[in-house]
Amino acid sequence: MLQYKFCFLVFVCLHLFCPDLSAQNSAVTIETVKNLTQQSCDYLDETNYEKSLKKSGLALKYAFDLKNDTLIARNYNIIGINFHDLGELDKAVFFYKKALFYAEKSNIVSLKTMITSNLGNLYFFEKKMYSEGITYYKQSLKFGQQQKYQKEIAITNLNLVWSYFKIGNFKEGLPYLQYINEHQNDLKGKSDDIALNFLNGMYWSHQNENRKADQYFLKALSQNKSVDDKQDLSYAYLEYSKFLDKIGKHEQAYDNLVLYNKITDELFNKSKLKKASKAGISLELAEYKRHIEKIENEKTSQTQSLKKSRIIVILFILISFILLFLIVTLIKNIGLKKKHNLELLEAKEIAEEASTLKTQFISTISHELRTPLYGVVGITNMLLEEHKELSQSQHLSALKFSARYLLSLVNDILQINKIEENKVVLESLTFNISDEITVIRNSLSFLAQKNNNKINVDIDEAIPEYLIGDKLRLGQILMNLVSNALKFTKDGEVEIIVKLNKIEGSFHYLDFLIKDNGVGIAAVDQNKIFEKFVQVGRKDEDYQGTGLGLSIVKRLLGLFGSSITLESDLGAGTSFSFVIPFEHDPLKTRKIIENIEVDLTSNDIYKILIVEDNLINQLVTKKIIEKNNFICKVVDDGFAALKILEKEEFDLILMDINMPLMNGFETTKRIRLLEIKTPVVALTAFDKDEITHEAVSAGMNDIIVKPFEPVKLFKILNYLITESKSAKNAG
Template sequence: MTKQACDYLDETNYEKSLKKSGIALHYAFNLKNDTLIARNYNIIGINFHDLGEVDKAAFFYKKALFYAERSNIVSLRMMITSNLGNLYFFEKKMYNVGITYYKESLKFGKQQKYLKEIAITNLNIVWSYFKIENYKEGFPYLKYINEHQNDLKGRSNDIALNFLNGMYWSNENDNEKADKYFLKAVSFSHSEDEIQDLSYAHLEYSKFLAKIGKHDQAYSHLLTYNQITQQIYNDEKLKKAAVAGFNLELNEYKRQIDKIENEKSMQYQSLKKSRIIVVLFVLISFILLFLIITLVKNIRYKKEHNLELLRAKEMAEEASLLKTQFISTISHELRTPLYGVVGITNMLLEEHKELSRSQHLSSLKFSARYLLSLVNDLLQINKIEENKVVLENLTFNISDEITMIKNSLSFLSQKNNNKITIEIDPNIPEYLIGDKLRLAQVLMNLVSNALKFTKDGEVEIIIKLSKVEGKLHYLDFLIKDNGVGIATVDQGKIFEKFVQVGRKEEDYQGTGLGLSIVKRLLGLFGSTISLESDIGEGTAFSFIIPFEHDPLKTKKIIEEIEVDLTSDEIYKILIVEDNHINQLVTRKIIEKNNYICHVVDDGFGALKILEDEKFDLILMDINMPLMNGFETTKRIRLQGISTPVVALTAFDKDEITDEAISSGINDIIIKPFEPVKLFKIMNYLIKEAEKVDLL
């Protein structure tokens, strides 16, 4: 029926076309076929368009477009959008709107299978531009159609293409070409489906002939145009078409009314359900009200009994805060003198080589290091409990790390006459990526623990490659000793804080934090620790940690490491420090690397000397009397001094980072520190400052 409606439309039999498309539309709605609904609405729109019923045509075109978008048939959407373009351009004289519709139609069809629709739309755009005598804008589209004539696939469009070419060459004053195209257009005179385009061809040819002075011929073609137009739009045909169109409109209104009635029926059913829901809602509301009253009574009762718990919670939180503050304060107060002890010990060993074998000096150094380790353990356990520890990605060689741990613990192994043996799987890659510092801390705790509880024995460090998954290499660590061992009843306690399992005749040193830290750090790695031990049989701790192996990433990390800490230039450093022993230690370390040092006792001294002298870098203590390091740095920045400032402090880095950044401090070094790390940061900051000065 849709095909028959199309055929009647081509024959300009509007009455039959409207009737057929109306019946087809009825069936299409029953079938819920969006494509057929869109096609028939489009046919009805074209009928009204041809009959001059512009508003009705627009109404049906837009309905057609709605269903075409639902069906997602691109060629159909292109056709309907193009028809809307014709309507707005030629009938409503809304030229810009019409051309916009045409161009929107072109957007849909950029695929090979829509070449016919693209060609027809281009033809409509040309006709539109030529209609308003904008030949320049229309020519590119005409050129496209001339190059793709085969895509039109219909003589009706050939008529239009020929007279449009005639119009263009007429405007270009090439009368010979124009006449050739017009004659070709009017030569197609016997087909019903192209009769309308033929009428336009005679009209445009008449205008051209009049323009070149051939008035008789122009009049003849104008008469032909009128005859064809009368043939298309005779009164009887129009009257029948109007009746068919009226009936179609009635059907459309009936469809809308049926839709409204259906919606009304659904609303009525919904209302019935709503009444039931309301009744249920009221019943549920009463039940909820009863439950709320009961709940309020329970809350009041619990509130009275929870006041004590609330007070206890507040006291616990206050105690936790006090604990954190105490640990922070005590660690600072211990690190400050330790910095002096470690620094002066190192100075004595460097300046008096003959003392390097002194048992007393070695003991002093070991005691200072041991005390520093204790402070770090306290801080470490506190940070882990507060979830402040984040694992880092550093490149490292596992053999180097184990050797360093062995050397660090050589004094302890000699003290108890123990031997440390190392066995590393050769299949482990040379370089791995992971948090080597936390790993070293785990191994240091376990190995030092083994050495303390073993005498005249052996501590083994065995590392094997467990498995490989992608870039992850799983290392299986085993720390084994043949010492006193741990009783089965005590094995569940040793990973708790401050717990030391008693050994009958021995007095072992330690805080009881080492194994607790080990367990918590392994938890950050996503690992767990296993223990095998018995009294007199020794102890074995084992765990597995995955590390990444990525040669490219490793190379990048290694390349980013600054290794050259020497400088040909002599830099001028200002040390701001209130502790005289620490002044001496820091100065000695700095001057040893050929730097020039000036030392002041407080922040006011720093501000005063900076008025007269310029420095390459400032080492700033934080905890000073009168004015602390943060306030001093702020005042330095307010004076417009951009000299890099490094905080040299005994505070934990995490506690002061935010305030340090806001005050203008560039970096932080914690006392005691490794001189290599200090010089690396100093050199970097001085060179960066020089680059800024050059800019």
């Protein structure tokens, strides 16, 4: 890949302070935003993405306050480059397009040139979407010619030559090559000389002018080889090897191919080390060896739990049939023997007792499964975060996927139970539809790789950046539909398409389409698949599931006041579509933009007490807390917690509920009797709705259900600790 891909990063910083900014506020305020933008660029140069995003997010907030389209466009572009570097391509495209929108409004030609070139690089080199990449390059070239940016024009022409030659279209690429040959001084760089010469070699090889081609290739390989030239030099060896093989010089072709592989390996190793450095890997090999045995034990435990889950499903079905039988009997008795009111009342009590028993049974089983799953998911994430070299391990990926599958099974059963008992209430949360779908796609990447599938996402640009609605229930619907499509598709594609259907007042109706080219569903089975525990068209080798996913989708859509449409043909694929209205409130946008920054850590060092009896959970929770630079102490039970609180002060207490000797509720009550006002957060595997009342009564401040997202944990910790300190200072 050419080194010119990110050349426009320098171009960003060169144009940050041009005099065409339209000041909407005081000069001091504009200068502040410009300084923040410059700092973001500097951090990006140092590959300090967290700080770069933090600065650009703050600058973006102020730019919106000033209604300064130029500064908005620049900061959106910087955020896009951050995500581009980090490999978050869909997010990068989203922010680049936002940047281009505001650049068009401000009509700053240099910005439009830069952003369209960035989009060209991303689509062509990263997404391999060649026609889109070439379209953006041509657009960038058009903008650059308006202001006669000679170097940028030359670089874009060179990228266009490379693009057309890469797809074998030498005729289209020739005019751009001729321009570079006439204006090669505008490139002003050794790296550019290497690229230009081997591109000339490729063209003359295509024309069968072997002598000219050989001269250009040798000229490319004779340039001074600096560290920055390595990438282009590797491509020169590769193309020269192809040329030599074409003219029958196979031994020389092989020698050049060896040199290409050698340089490629060096670059790969450097890239790998750079990524390891970004991730901050610090765990020594000895520490990994001490934990691997525990991981294997957890893996065995997880396998056993998966077997037990089948028994749970069978028991759940049996209880449901018993309950159904009792209700039918009750109705029959009411119709036939009204005089036996006492007997009917007793039967009703039995039915209610059975229903209560079912709820208690599901709650208990879910708690017993979530506790070990917290350890499995937590330690697996620790290994993947701290040992990036293990990210390709099939064993760890399989372990993580299996744990999440078992957790999904537990959640599905609980979800069905809650919907049937009318306990689900839709929430109003602000969210970004592109971010939510990206999270879903990433979480299903293992399943996609398993069946060699691709997940394509197409989101209508007319959809507002932020919407209001129940993003959690929407995520459950999309997760079930996309995972279902991936299970029944092999060597194919699954598409997630979101279009703006209509606008009524403040509500935007979004049309969702989940489409695959898999095995399809027979017409006779299409009316049955939304029923519980129904599996159609399965073979022994097919992926096995619970049969709950589509039933949950239909019921959740009912809560949104929507319905689902199915179209499918055997062997041709399946598509599911539905429409959901979401509210759009621009007044909340300013607050949400502040959350673009990804670094949620605090500059203060807080002291946390963990009260937990499970050793694996102690390890996982302690590791997560200390990773955020908090001081952490762990005790095994409530009595030990009371004892240490007599001697030491803590900023916050994480309290397990189900402990021997004394549970978390009783421990919290005794802490409050000692007039200790330290915030207490329940860290539990129980469902939150089941324990909220008792937790509040005991004096707890909040509840987090395991397994949890670390970001959510730190948000709650920072909020409660800050609130507690403010109350103490005010007192």
